Amino acid sequence: MRVLILGGTADANRLVAAMADDPRIDAILSYAGRTENPTPPPVSWRVGGFGGIDGLVAYLRAEQIARVVDATHPFAAQISAHAVAACAVAAVPLLALERPPWQRMPGDRWIEVDDLAAAAAALGATPRRVFLGIGRQHLETFAGCPQHAYLVRLVDPPRAPLPLREAEVIVARGPFERAGDRAMLRDYRADIVVARNAGGHAAFAKIEAARDLALPVVMLRRPVIPARPKVETVAEVLRWLGHDGTPAERGV
Ligand code: NAP
Numbered sequence: 001m002r003v004l005i006l007g008g009t010a011d012a013n014r015l016v017a018a019m020a021d022d023p024r025i026d027a028i029l030s031y032a033g034r035t036e037n038p039t040p041p042p043v044s045w046r047v048g049g050f051g052g053i054d055g056l057v058a059y060l061r062a063e064q065i066a067r068v069v070d071a072t073h074p075f076a077a078q079i080s081a082h083a084v085a086a087c088a089v090a091a092v093p094l095l096a097l098e099r100p101p102w103q104r105m106p107g108d109r110w111i112e113v114d115d116l117a118a119a120a121a122a123l124g125a126t127p128r129r130v131f132l133g134i135g136r137q138h139l140e141t142f143a144g145c146p147q148h149a150y151l152v153r154l155v156d157p158p159r160a161p162l163p164l165r166e167a168e169v170i171v172a173r174g175p176f177e178r179a180g181d182r183a184m185l186r187d188y189r190a191d192i193v194v195a196r197n198a199g200g201h202a203a204f205a206k207i208e209a210a211r212d213l214a215l216p217v218v219m220l221r222r223p224v225i226p227a228r229p230k231v232e233t234v235a236e237v238l239r240w241l242g243h244d245g246t247p248a249e250r251g252v
Contacts, residue, residue: 001024001025001026001066001067001241001242002026002028002063002064002065002066002067003019003025003026003027003028003065003066003067003068003069003241004028004030004059004060004063004065004067004068004069005027005028005029005030005043005068005069005071006030006068006069006070006071006072006079006080006083007029007030007031007041007071007072008031008032008034008035008038008072008073008076009071009072009073009200010174010175010200010201010202011071011097011099011200011234012029012069012071012072012097013039013041014234015069015071015097015234015237015238016029016041016042016043017041017042018234018238018243019043019238019241019243020041020042020043022243024242024243025241025243026044027043027044028043028044028045028046028063028065029041029043029044029045029046030045030046030047030050031045031046031047031048032047032048032049032076032079033047033048033049034137035155035156036156037156049079050082050086052082053082053085053086053089056082056083056086057086057089057090060086060087060090060092061090065090065092066092066093067092067093067094067095067240067241068083068087068092068093068094068095069094069095069096069097069237069241070083070094070095070096070097070098070228071096071097071237073198074098074099074101074196074197074198074199074222074223075196075198075220075222075223077223077224077225080096080225080226080228081225081226083096083228084225084226084227084228085226094228094229095228095229095230095231095237095240096225096228096229096230096231097230097231097232097233097234097236097237098199098230098231098232099198099199099200099232100199100232101197101198101199101222102197102198102199102204102207102219105211107211107214108207108210108211108217109210109211109214109215109216109217110216110217110218110219111216111217111218111219112219112220112221113218113219113220113221114220114221115220116134116138116141116220117141119134119141119194119218119220120141120142120144120145122218123145123148123192123194123218125147126147127147127148127149128148128149128191128192129148129149129151129188129189129190129191129192130142130148130149130150130151130190130191130192130193130194131150131151131153131184131185131188131190131192131193131194131206132150132151132152132153132194133153133193133194133195133196133203133206134194134195134196134220135154135196136152136154136155136156136158139152139162139163139164140163142163142164143163143164143165146164146165146166148166149166149167149168150162150164150166150167150168151167151168151170151184151188151190152164152167152168152169152170153169153170153171153172154169154170154171155171155172155173156171157169157171168188170184174202174203174205175201175202175203175205176202176203176205176206177205178205178208178209178212180205181205181206181208181209182208182209182212182213184209185206185209185210185213185215186213190215191215192215192216192217192218193206193207193210193215193216193217193218194217194218194220195207195217195218195219195220196219196220196222197219197220197221197222
């Protein structure tokens with residue numbers, strides 16, 4: 001069975017690792033191409049957009065894809081919507097692997113907002129020291145708030161100057177540790193954090209660290225994605241694919 005996995009997340013990597021040795025599944029992992037050196041997966045892989053819904057339909061047909069698993073980031077709304085539309089046209093079953101959003105806990109000081117513009121506005125007029133944990137493509141919005149100083153964590157070193165007047169860059173790839181993120185926020189003297197409600201473990205450290213330091217977090221709510229069948233764990237995806245590997249794999 002040929003399975004297309006829309007990836008770019010730790011969940012997608014765990015999924016392909018679990019199915020790599022199943023001879024009945026011929027998995028192809030698809031990366032958007034946002035990071036320069038993606039971790040080479042243990043299955044076939046491809047890089048780059050498909051060319052919209054029509055391009056994805058053509059790909060599904062040309063590659064004779066039998067099932068699609070959307071394991072992209074919860075904020076990758078466009079590719080997820082394209083997958084819903086393209087799978088409907090090509091009559092290919094689709095399942096989304098979507099980790100649950102983080103829930104507010106005692107001690108959290110979240111300011112929840114719906115989009116980046118609202119996040120930038122929530123920082124206010126008074127100059128602040130801001131940790132931006134949101135990814136390189138989304139920095140432009142904060143160029144409109146030059147009164148703040150920013151600490152930005154990126155997967156790759158920036159090739160061009162950031163669109164921010166005052167910014168420090170940390171180049172690092174998750175998963176991150178709570179103590180490390182606490183030290184990072186303290187060293188920078190951050191007084192607020194901007195984050196997307198990604199869910200999962202890899203990026204949660206900054207949220208815990210902000211709680212430890214009693215810092216407010218401007219938390220972006222998830223974008224709305226068209227209805228599709230979805231599960232929260234790798235094990236459930238494996239069951240949907242009829243994968244009956246080892247108990248350890250099933251318990252991933
Ligand atoms: P997006 O806005 O939903 O997608 C924009 C376009 O990029 C899509 O229309 C599609 O182009 C292409 N694309 C996105 N994901 C793709 C994939 N897995 N394979 C092939 N093409 C893909 O997505 P985004 O917010 O730019 O995110 C892009 C990728 O980065 C996603 O795969 C997402 O999982 C990953 N990501 C990872 C993290 C993380 O923390 N691990 C965070 C953010 C994003 P076409 O229309 O031409 O097909």
